[in-house]
Amino acid sequence: MEAGRDDLPPYDGGAVVEGIDRAFYGRRKGKRLRAGQEHRLAELLPHLRVSLPVAGEYIDPPSLFPHQTDEVWLEIGFGGGEHLAAQATQNPNVGIIGAEPFVNGVAKILRAVDDAELRNVRIWDEDATVLLAAIPDASLTRVYLLYPDPWPKRRQRKRRFVSDETLAEIARVLKPGGVFRFASDIDDYAGWTLVRAARCEALTWTAALAVDWNQAFLGWPGTRYEAKAIAAGRAPTYLEFRRAG
Numbered sequence: 001m002e003a004g005r006d007d008l009p010p011y012d013g014g015a016v017v018e019g020i021d022r023a024f025y026g027r028r029k030g031k032r033l034r035a036g037q038e039h040r041l042a043e044l045l046p047h048l049r050v051s052l053p054v055a056g057e058y059i060d061p062p063s064l065f066p067h068q069t070d071e072v073w074l075e076i077g078f079g080g081g082e083h084l085a086a087q088a089t090q091n092p093n094v095g096i097i098g099a100e101p102f103v104n105g106v107a108k109i110l111r112a113v114d115d116a117e118l119r120n121v122r123i124w125d126e127d128a129t130v131l132l133a134a135i136p137d138a139s140l141t142r143v144y145l146l147y148p149d150p151w152p153k154r155r156q157r158k159r160r161f162v163s164d165e166t167l168a169e170i171a172r173v174l175k176p177g178g179v180f181r182f183a184s185d186i187d188d189y190a191g192w193t194l195v196r197a198a199r200c201e202a203l204t205w206t207a208a209l210a211v212d213w214n215q216a217f218l219g220w221p222g223t224r225y226e227a228k229a230i231a232a233g234r235a236p237t238y239l240e241f242r243r244a245g
């Protein structure tokens with residue numbers, strides 16, 4: 001989860017989208033899992049996991065959910081899933097896909113899903129770029145990327161999730177008028193994202209006033225990394241981009 005873990009085994013997936021080799025460089029496993037967590041990973045995850053069609057074909061996002069959904073959203077790198085679970089609870093008619101390869105994070109969201117009997121959450125426990133490649137054009141209403149791993153050292157920056165290629169993919173899967181929401185406590189990463197989004201013709205930054213980027217999104221439940229950043233005295237930046245109609 002933390003940046004700087006060069007000692008970890010690399011993700012072994014291949015290139016999935018032209019120009020994107022992979023975008024997951026973090027830890028897959030942290031603390032030893034408790035029996036209840038292992039049990040949910042074995043018994044509940046298979047029911048919630050998004051399975052991909054054969055290469056070159058797309059999933060049908062609304063059909064992943066057992067009930068009719070008004071919209072489908074994607075959260076990339078949900079960590080412990082606090083934001084995802086809160087959004088799923090507040091928006092029962094929205095289907096939310098969460099992408100997170102860190103198994104302890106997946107175990108946490110499974111507990112939240114189980115406890116609150118959430119029926120509108122589906123999980124992708126691999127690199128989100130693999131999932132993005134299997135999502136049809138113009139099929140999601142929102143995509144969230146919240147406090148992505150900062151990779152602060154210059155030589156590591158190419159590991160950042162945000163790139164011209166991943167932004168193009170996010171824009172491709174958004175419906176016209178759909179939004180991409182990004183938050184970071186690393187000023188340099190917010191600037192990095194603004195520069196790349198400005199090059200992405202399909203995305204427009206919606207901010208008009210400073211409050212639009214220095215105050216949290218309306219109805220925002222927050223995230224664990226955000227709480228850590230604020231406690232450490234770092235001010236988050238909130239960026240929202242709209243997919244051109």
Ligand SMILES: C[S@@+](CC[C@H](N)C(=O)[O-])C[C@H]1O[C@@H](n2cnc3c(N)ncnc32)[C@H](O)[C@@H]1O
Pocket residue numbers: 001022023024025026027076077078079080099100101102105126127128129146147148149150161223224225226
């Ligand atoms: C710094 S944590 C932030 C977690 C959460 N969003 C929060 O704000 O508390 C970044 C998360 O992104 C996940 N991540 C990194 N690369 C990813 C990728 N390519 N696909 C999906 N998740 C990824 C990491 O495993 C990690 O849990």
